[in-house]
Each structure stands twice: as structure tokens, then as C-alpha cells.
Amino acid sequence: MPTSKSSPEVQASLTRRSFIARAASGTVIAAMGGGMLYTLSDRLTREARAMTTNDGRPRLPPGQRALEALRPMGGTPGSPSVSDFRLKIHGEVERPLELDWAGLLAQTQTEQECDVHCVTGWSLLGATWKGVRLKDLADQVGVKPNARHVVFEAAHGYTANVLLREALAPDVLIAHRHDGRPLARPHGAPVRAVVPSLYFWKSAKYLTGIKFVARDEPGYWETRGYHNHADPWLEERYG
């Protein structure tokens, strides 16, 4: 005669199955809820997707979401002290130059509004930056005709390479202020590069040098699998 009672092994198995099923359902529901909340709350991104730049490109590059403030993104910080600050402009130039803090502030200052795009998927639209145009510094040092690339050098050996013609674009800054205040430490104080047309890792924080070179020198992230060029609109994230 069949019995309705299961053996202890079967009961344990059912309990385990039931536990796994409940845990899986809970995970799926939590993930769906989180995803919905994320999608519904991302008003900035929806608005940005509807905009275009002056040259007709979408203002928000593919795969990006808009944020309200810069994210720190780590990196080994350099000294935030302006007494320690020295910016060496060297390489394929006629007149190498070293600027201290006062020397940097004595240069023609430019304030501009631009968008920046991080390779991890966030963008900050309409951020204001103040600093010195790299083009102006390049004119001072006299870039030799054989120079083809610029290498931004930063604290603890960080480097990022940029094509010369892109580095000399009028919106490329050696910046010391962001959104009306001095650069905060996590954002590269006292001075960082700002190259709005490329993913933001090219905009080296804690800047110590600008080297003009004839042959390309892939930088810190470029030698670790990231794209050598890094155009956000072409989604050049990885090499």
C-alpha cells in the first residue's frame, strides 16, 4: 500500500529544491526591480539622447549614461600641493619649458564648457573647466615638424597618448579648475589634462609633463588592453 510519507532523503531534497527555487526567484525579482528603477530614474540620459552636437553627432556617445557630477575613478594620487607642482613640456620641441604653479596661472586662461565621457560608461555633460589651452603651450615651446603624438605624463608613471592633431584641438586644456572651484583631489588636483573628444582616461590626472614625440608611445591603459585611440562615438573602448 502506497504511503503519502516521503523518506527523510526525499524530504531533504524537496526542501533543498524549494530553497533553491525561492532564492532564484528572489534574485530575479530583485534584479528586475533594480533594473526598472534604474531605467525609470535615468532622466538625464533620456534627455541627453535626444540632443545632438554642432557637427550632427549624438551628444551622448553610444553605450553612455549621463551623470550629474564627475566620478573619481581611482588612480594613484599625486601630491595635491601646488608647491610641488611642476609641468615639464619637452620632447620634440624647440624650447623645452617647465612651469610651476605661478607660471601656469600666468598663462592665458581659458574657461570652457564641454562634455566628457568615461570608458566605464558614464558621461558628464556641460562641465566647466578652466586652464590653459595646450595649443597655446605648444606654440610657446615650438613643436618640431616631426612630432606626431603627445604623451601626457602624470604622477607615479601614469601616461596617456594622444594624436598631435587631436591634442592641439582648441578644446584641449591643461585644467586646474572644474565647475568654478579648484580641482578636487580625486579629480587630479592640482592640474589635469582635459581632452573632451576622447574617453576620459586620456585626460591624465595629477599631470606632471607633456611630451611631444615622433613615434607613438601607448600609455598606461593602452598597454593594458584599452584602445589606443579611444573615440567615444566609435566606442573605441578596448584594443
Add this chain to the structure above:
Amino acid sequence: MTRLRPWLRALHRDLGYLAVGLTVVYALSGLAVNHISDWDPNFDNYEAHHQLTLPLAAGDAALADQLLRELAVAEKPTDVYRSDTDEVSVLLDNRTFHVDTRSGAVLEDGQRPRFLLRVANWLHLNRGKKAWTYVADGYAAFLLILATTGLFMLPGRKGLIGRGGVLVALGVAVPVLYVTLSGGP
């Protein structure tokens, strides 16, 4: 294999115990750094606003003294400088005060290192270099041995020829499917 299993279990058990500390460090740091675009895994960055009593002291050094006195800051500044025409910045170890010389308004911009996580991230990202590279390599080798010995620890239906085999296949399928479906690098 039957005679080998007790040895595999012993090796798996002891390496498992040894790996606990580093696994915690790497797992915590992995979670923290994976979401670096959402938060700063090393520092709690903060801002605070203060107001100095007017009129402000004349001269940058005197202004810095007034700031430290009024805000009861005992540290000695590492730098006092003009960060803009109407702004004096006073730099301390983990924070900077920016004083608007027209209004006396002060923006404090600082960082508090995250307890444990900052050290874990430092180790995980091998920022210390040197000998830690050997430790990290050794840990990776430990994990390989743990995974390999784990495959052969149990005989029968719960082992590699039964449930264990299915679970191993599932585990391998995750990265394989991800690479295949995402198009890979």
C-alpha cells in the same frame, strides 16, 4: 584514484584554509573596484561649507591662521596659495579649504580613506609591486590547485561523473557563453 583521494582532500582542505585571508581581500576588493564608476572604493570624498567672521585677516598667511583658528583645526597646513584672484586655498593632509576672500565663505573639500578597503584595493591592484607580485602569483597557483583537487575529491554520482560534472560544465559555460554571445574582445 581511491588511494589518492584522501591526499587530495587533505591538500584541498589545507590550501583552502591558507587561501581564506587572501580570498576575502581579493573578493572584497573585486566587488569594490568592479563598481568604481559608481563610487570611490578607496576614499569617502566629502564637501562641507563654513563661514569665516568678517572682516577677513589681511594677507594669505594671516587668513589661513584665521581659518584654522575659527574652525578649530590643529593641523599645520602643507600649503597656502592663491588658487584664483579671489580665492585662497589652504592645503592639509586629507583636505583643502578654499576661502572666498570677498565673502569669507569656505568650501572644505576632503577625503577619508575607507577602512580596510583602501588597503585591500592597494593589494589587489598590486600598487605596492615588488614582493607582493610573488604573493599574488602564489595565490593564483593555490587557486588552480584548489580547483583541480576539488574536481577529484568525491567519487560516484556526486563526483565528476555525476552532479559534480554537470556543475563544472555549468561553471565553464558561463564565461564561454558570455564571450560567445557578447562577441568577445
